[in-house]
Amino acid sequence: MDYQVVIPAAGSGKRMNAGKNKQFILLKGKPVIVHTLTVFEQDPACSGIILVINEKEKGDFLKLIELYHFKKVKQLVAGGAERQESVYNGLKACDSDIVLVHDGARPFIRQSHIRDLVLSAQEADAATIAVPVKDTIKKAENLQVVETIERSSLWLVQTPQAFRLSLILSAHEHAVKHQFAGTDDASLVEFMKHRVKIVYGDYTNIKLTTPDDLLFAKAIMESERG
Numbered sequence: 507m508d509y510q511v512v513i514p515a516a517g518s519g520k521r522m523n524a525g526k527n528k529q530f531i532l533l534k535g536k537p538v539i540v541h542t543l544t545v546f547e548q549d550p551a552c553s554g555i556i557l558v559i560n561e562k563e564k565g566d567f568l569k570l571i572e573l574y575h576f577k578k579v580k581q582l583v584a585g586g587a588e589r590q591e592s593v594y595n596g597l598k599a600c601d602s603d604i605v606l607v608h609d610g611a612r613p614f615i616r617q618s619h620i621r622d623l624v625l626s627a628q629e630a631d632a633a634t635i636a637v638p639v640k641d642t643i644k645k646a647e648n649l650q651v652v653e654t655i656e657r658s659s660l661w662l663v664q665t666p667q668a669f670r671l672s673l674i675l676s677a678h679e680h681a682v683k684h685q686f687a688g689t690d691d692a693s694l695v696e697f698m699k700h701r702v703k704i705v706y707g708d709y710t711n712i713k714l715t716t717p718d719d720l721l722f723a724k725a726i727m728e729s730e731r732g
């Protein structure tokens with residue numbers, strides 16, 4: 507089934523400390539966002555890409571779209587102060603039944619996982635890529651452990667996340683109305699008491715957040731995944 511994807515890329519990337527938006531950091535000679543866009547450009551099921559950007563960087567993004575011949579980028583939308591607002595702005599430009607939300611800073615997503623995710627969203631209306639937590643997770647207050655959380659039911663949630671457009675739009679509107687801020691879009695759907703299905707992803711689908719992530723990204727690029 508066809509889908510459109512909203513790609514938020516309007517962050518400032520403060521935690522990366524690169525002095526520029528992390529989307530423009532080069533991996534194997536190409537900006538991060540080019541790697542991410544290429545996956546969707548090459549996916550026959552993707553019918554359109556809505557790229558959410560900072561207006562100040564519009565010229566830089568337009569240059570890349572032209573240089574790499576991204577034909578599926580149908581709209582550049584201005585982002586907001588927070589990721590949630592950026593995604594909502596992008597969703598308002600969509601018109602497909604199923605929409606994906608995928609961080610621009612996650613360039614290693616596999617097409618096979620996108621396929622599994624879309625199938626799952628068709629059945630469940632909301633689904634996310636995730637991987638089981640490998641480490642032991644403890645809750646602490648003032649550096650004092652207060653609880654060790656049972657690991658067997660914990661997942662590290664990634665993007666893409668896929669939704670029926672009508673559901674995710676109303677979830678965003680409901681969140682704004684109740685001043686609920688989530689760190690992902692699935693949590694807004696959960697906040698509406700709607701269930702979200704998990705689809706197995708893999709550990710190489712990292713988000714570039716802090717400088718050490720670039721070490722992992724380079725290693726993944728050099729492997730058969732790159």
Ligand code: C5P
Pocket residue numbers: 513514515516517518519558585586587588589590592593609610611612713714715
């Ligand atoms: O900061 P973080 O890595 O969690 O952001 C995830 C994604 O959301 C990034 O691709 C970033 O560019 C995007 N973002 C956005 N608008 C914001 C903040 C983040 O589009 N205001």
